[in-house]
Amino acid sequence: MSAPARSKAEPWRDAGLEPYVRIAGVSKRFGDFTAVDEVSLDIYKGEIFCLLGGSGCGKTTLLRMLAGFEQPSAGQLFIDGQDMAGIAPYERPVNMMFQSYALFPHMTVFGNVAFGLQQEGLPKSQIASRVADILDIVRMGEFALRKPHQLSGGQRQRVALARSLVKRPKLLLLDEPLGALDRKLREHTQFELISIQEQLGVTFVVVTHDQEEAMTLASRIGVMNRGKIVQIGTPHQIYEFPATRFVADFIGSVNLFEGQLVEDESDYVRVACPQLPVPVYVDHGVSAAPDASLWVAIRPEKITLERQQPDSRDNWARGVIKDIAYMGDMSIFVVLLPDGREVRVTAANVARKSGETFTWDDEVYLSWDASSPVVGSG
Amino acid sequence: MGCLKSRGGQRLSGVLARLRQWRPGRGLVIAVPMGWLLLFFLAPFVIDFKISLAQVQVAIPPYTPMFEWVQDKALAIRLHWHNYAFLFTDSLYIRSYIYSLQVAAVSTLFCLLLGYPMAYGIARAEPATRNLLLMLVVLPFWTSFLLRVYAWMGLLRNNGLINNALLSLGLIDTPIQMMQTDFSVYIGIVYSYLPFMILPLYTNLEKHDNTLLEAAADLGARPVTAFLRVTLPLSLPGILAGSLLVFIPVVGEYVIPSLLGRPDQLMIGRVLSDEFFANRDWPVASAVAILMLVFLLLPIMLFQRAQQRNAAGQT
Incomplete structure (x- = not known):
């Protein structure tokens, strides 16, 4: 599947532009195991950047470091020019959509989405209207009073998305956002994610092991293997011009x-x-x-089948x-x-x-x- | 006639269908606990209730029979409800009930305040440490309950370990009266019942999904807020289970208040035993027991409802 036609600027080509997220020589070690190995990466405003790799390649660890759940063993992380060292998850201008969705089971859909806004101490009326707005965007408005266990997988995914978007983060981290959905729903949701991203102008960093998902969503893909980034490029570049044998084999x-x-x-x-x-x-x-x-x-x-021997050397x-x-x-x-x-x-x-x-x-x-x-x- | 026949046929086929669905194994599995409850709860309860409606008499058994043949002609059923009325006329019983409920409530609260952090700590510990800590919680059960309460007497006595230590350190001049106070009762009860609070709480907290706390932090909640708004509400079933496991037996607690407690203020368990063994007034003692059960029925029913609601809330 190829990327949908998009007339998008390519901010990474603009040498003068400051990256929104700068990952500079970041490593993460758990005991003897190096999960993330000196990764350096610039992500620009408005991008959908996909970290793609097999399980255990370090992509989720990298995402968790951006969210603040893990501290880098070495290197620095900057978000919007600010060094994130020692900044707790609840103080970061970042929201995350969890792979398991991590919806609060004892709260309604409304309660889940309002939770983040309540932490900002906004007045009740403002919270209500912002929650209603975001639920409309993900088309879950009529389910506001349901509890998570009364929703289908796809509906939970929308609630999780709404909850992570309602605080209007500049950077949204998505951990295998479509992993739990069936194929049909996944394809549909992929395009929806892109349209929401364009509508709200959020920068997305998506972690996925599914190369098809990465190809559809991403403005750029960073392919990871054994804790290292092996290639960064547009879906087209990654597919047509894989830099290494691993990338060629992994994609498609x-x-x-x-x-x-x-x-x-x-x-x-x-x-x-x-x-x-x-x-x-x-x-x-x-x-x-x-x-x-x-x-x-x-x-x-790119291979053609013929009955005759081709007239070529x-x-x-x-x-x-x-x-x-x-x-x-x-x-x-x-x-x-x-x-x-x-x-x-x-x-x-x-x-x-x-x-x-x-x-x-x-x-x-x-x-x-x-x-x-x-x-x-x- | 034909109509009747066909109805009979229908009934027969219905019975056959039910017979086919009959799983003897299932019935047997349920029969065991049902039989147990029937034999050891319902039957004694009925007997107790029957005695509570009798009158004392000097005989064996020491109460009047409920059913009697009057002149070998008529069956007389005598129900003496005045035993219950009596409980409300003598303030001893009311005060003991209230004191028991108060001791149970305060002890439950202290067990919760002490037990929650412990259960939380165990649930968050590394798996290897966790098993060790759980062992330590259960370890006191390996020695006799009575022995442990006696040990507290040794600690709390006027010439006990604590007073002697404080005296020899020069911190106090005269021993502090700790035995036979509310304090010693609470110490004994909280100490003895703490595991019954910790274990159900641990079982609940151990199942909590850590990503929920990460999600709360991600949405801007500081750890305290995350605890109050996510962990605490999700642990309510555990709090409820632990509280009832402490509250219900403590209301009827007999040994601890007898050994450590105040001589001037009896708990209802002590009253009950005195009625039975000292006064040999079985009917009043039975009435005390029945009324206690009625008092306890309310929290048990609340618990049942909460459990059902909780079960319905699960996917």
């Missing part, structure tokens, strides 16, 4: 090959992969040592269709190369009955454009 599905650099020019390279009959030709330069061991990543949707392979999965909008083919390697290929099911249909055990040729493969050494 990908076919990875090992190879050696055989031709290294400034505007193209050729990589010989033992598993492929012809070299991989890439129409852009690669910075790598000659004879270095490289990885080549080709996305399944590179970028093709031959195989037998081992498996077909019909997904409705597309089909996934698993093609077995002569040496036993499996390659995934996806093809959109454009016509209801396409002219060329492939079936099990068909011998096919795989080919791809010179612009498709991503080559790296990391």
